Amino acid sequence: MQPWHTELLSELAQQVRVVFLALPHEASAELAPQLIAAGLVVFDLSGAFRLHDAEEHERVYGFRRSGALPQQIPYGLAEWTTLSGTESLIAVPGCYPTVANLALKPVLPLLAGTPVINAVSGVSGAGRKAAAHTSFCEVSLVAYGVASHRHQPEIAQALGRDVIFVPHLGNFKRGILATIHAPLKAGVSMDDVQAAYQQAYTKQPLVRLRQQPPAVNDVVGTAYCDIYPVVAQQHLIVCAAIDNLLKGAAAQAVQLANQYYGLASDTGLTQRGGVV
Numbered sequence: 306m307q308p309w310h311t312e313l314l315s316e317l318a319q320q321v322r323v324v325f326l327a328l329p330h331e332a333s334a335e336l337a338p339q340l341i342a343a344g345l346v347v348f349d350l351s352g353a354f355r356l357h358d359a360e361e362h363e364r365v366y367g368f369r370r371s372g373a374l375p376q377q378i379p380y381g382l383a384e385w386t387t388l389s390g391t392e393s394l395i396a397v398p399g400c401y402p403t404v405a406n407l408a409l410k411p412v413l414p415l416l417a418g419t420p421v422i423n424a425v426s427g428v429s430g431a432g433r434k435a436a437a438h439t440s441f442c443e444v445s446l447v448a449y450g451v452a453s454h455r456h457q458p459e460i461a462q463a464l465g466r467d468v469i470f471v472p473h474l475g476n477f478k479r480g481i482l483a484t485i486h487a488p489l490k491a492g493v494s495m496d497d498v499q500a501a502y503q504q505a506y507t508k509q510p511l512v513r514l515r516q517q518p519p520a521v522n523d524v525v526g527t528a529y530c531d532i533y534p535v536v537a538q539q540h541l542i543v544c545a546a547i548d549n550l551l552k553g554a555a556a557q558a559v560q561l562a563n564q565y566y567g568l569a570s571d572t573g574l575t576q577r578g579g580v581v
Contacts, residue, residue, distance in 0.1 A: 311339070318343040323565075325558050326350060330366050338372030341393045346565070348558045354378045354396040355459050365455045382406055382463060383560040383570060384509045390565050397561065398463070400426065400553025401456040401472060404483045406463045407512060407530045408545040411505035412498055413464060416541065417488045422460070424483035425473040426549055427521070448473050479550050480521035485543045495536040502534060510571040511552065511560065519546040528556035528574040 317324075324340050326333045326349045333351040340347050353370065356362040357378075363369050374394065379386055381395045384407060388395065398406070405422050425446070450472055457470040475482075489498075506512040512530050519531035524546045533544045547553050556574050563572045 314339060314343050318345055322346060323348065323562055325555075325562075327555075331368055334368070334370050335372070337394060338374055341375070342373065346392070347394045348381070348397055348561055349394065350397045350554055350558055352399060352455065352459070354394060355380060355398065355402075356462060358462075361458055365458055380463060381557070381561045382410075383557050383564065384506065384512060385410055385463075386561070386564075388561065388565045390567065392565070395561055395565070397554070397558045399456050399459055400481055400547065400549035401454075401470070401483075402459045402463060403553045403557060404481050404530060404545050404547045405460045405468070405470070405485065407547075408483060408485055408532055408543045409464055409468075409487075411501045412534070412541060412543075413466070415489055415493045415497060415501060417490045419467055419469060420464075420485055420487040421469045421471075422483060422485045423471050423473065424481055425475040426481045427475060427477040427479040429479040429550055446473060446475055477521060479548055480525045481547050481549045481553060482519070482521050483543075483545045485541075485545070487541050489536065489539050489541050491539075493536075493539075498534050498536055498541060502532065506532075510569075511574065518544040521546055524548050524552070526551070526577045528552050528560065528571070 323346045326337060326347060328351055330351045330353045333349050334353040337347050337349055352366055356365060359370060379388060379392055379395050381397050401424055409420055448471055454470060454472050460470055461467050502514055506514060511528050512532060515531050515533040518533045524531055525548050527548060528551050530545060530547045530552050535542050559574060560570050563570050
């Protein structure tokens, strides 16, 4: 491990093929074009390239992208993305969008209205910076970014429809638990819902369909997304859980790289505790 210097780029390009960027949004936006120009494949974990619309990106993230970038940048929701192995830049989704989109995409054709997403994240979702409101001993369950969180347009973009999204900060270290509800079309049954999830995820080893609502502890330290749907009063209720630092970040980036190079998507990702 060594500090990054631009003059190291030519040497780096001779030693590696893939770069995982886990940098602030502006830093990734500046560095990724340089890495691509050197012939490297970039999996970017920031929000620099997730939003396709440039004006929406500038509104949400507060800066304008520049530099030579591919015209099409895949949004890497792993279970719903097909990579050809020729892409030079892949945008790795955010943690909240990962759990929300995995929970909702299979059943979108069955919904009759706007999904409402309530999700609680552990304090690691705020990063490592020192702040009183994210100090573990000070944290109280609280909603934040209500009607203004930057992940709302990312979720809506991936689903192709608007959503109501309310994130919460919880007094635990890591993980996300989302509870999502939406009205169903007339005549949709629990059997229809279950069939939709089975069709979408039976062959996806890192999504587990549960028979009871998942707990955060079920997924912490793993690359799994656990999903439990139920129908009540002609509404769909979905409970879904991920580890925000793994399936919501590093593990999904590795999963995408596995797919990029034709490996099984769960290669190196099935041991509890992190990436092998």
